[in-house]
Each structure stands twice: as structure tokens, then as C-alpha cells.
Amino acid sequence: MRLLVAAAALAAGGCRSYVDSTPRRVLDSDPRASYERIFGQGVPRDVDIVHAVVVDYSWRPGVVTTDDWAIELIAPRSWIDEQLRELRLSSADPDWGFEDLEQGGESGLPDWYAPPPLDGYERYALSLTSIPYVHMLVAKAPEPDSRHRVFAWKR
Numbered sequence: 001m002r003l004l005v006a007a008a009a010l011a012a013g014g015c016r017s018y019v020d021s022t023p024r025r026v027l028d029s030d031p032r033a034s035y036e037r038i039f040g041q042g043v044p045r046d047v048d049i050v051h052a053v054v055v056d057y058s059w060r061p062g063v064v065t066t067d068d069w070a071i072e073l074i075a076p077r078s079w080i081d082e083q084l085r086e087l088r089l090s091s092a093d094p095d096w097g098f099e100d101l102e103q104g105g106e107s108g109l110p111d112w113y114a115p116p117p118l119d120g121y122e123r124y125a126l127s128l129t130s131i132p133y134v135h136m137l138v139a140k141a142p143e144p145d146s147r148h149r150v151f152a153w154k155r
Contacts, residue, residue: 038069048074051112070109070153080138084124089136092125114151
């Protein structure tokens, strides 16, 4: 039995190394193209993109290769509500996957992402899995034009 556990641990470690070595491109020079890639549609007139980055992973056998991304934008509540439905996000426990941001940990997110304090944000996460790999933070205080600052990421 110990041999089986050791073999499984070794295989898992090797698999992680294989995934981590998957070639990738960081796409951050065209925020509009990043938005379209993330949300599958053009940028609405009432949405302003502040920052956007997409990490595009190359195809490799045995590795699920979907984009990782992070975006900061200013949007009306109607856009936020639509994206919560589209991305299947629901209110999240304040500590569920947000610890790295609060504590300045190694989240892998850009420096511009969600400045603390995090209690100034409504927190949402993917509700259909036990791994909250899609999150959205919505500033509780609106901008002067009634829109909200939004940070979203998938990792």
C-alpha cells in the first residue's frame, strides 16, 4: 500500500511539472481584444477597460489548455449582473480563495489587481465546483457616474 501511495505522489508531482512547463503567451497589449477573448463579445459602450491580461497556453497532450485571465474595468450594474449569470458566479464566502489578495500572497495576479482593503468589495466565485477558479470583485462604492469598478479573474 505504501508503494502505491508513493507512486501516486511521484506521478502527481511529475504531472504538475509537466503542466507548469506548458508553453504560454501573455497577451496584454490589446485590452479590447483581451475583453473579447474573455467574454466572447465586443466591448459595450458603457464599459471601460482599465487593465486586461490573458495567458494563452499551448496545446499539450494530457493538459487542459484554457486561458487564464485577469481584468479590471468600470461597468454598470446591469453588465455586472449579466456576467454573474453568464459566468455562473454567486456570492462567495469572504475568505474563499481571496486570502492571497488580502495578505499580499503569491496569487499570480498582476500588481494592479484589486487593491485592498477587500472588505470594500462584493465577492463572487464560481458556484458549480469545489475549486473557485473564477472570481469577481465588485467595488461596493460606485464611481461618480454610478458604475462600479470590477476585477475578475480565472486561474
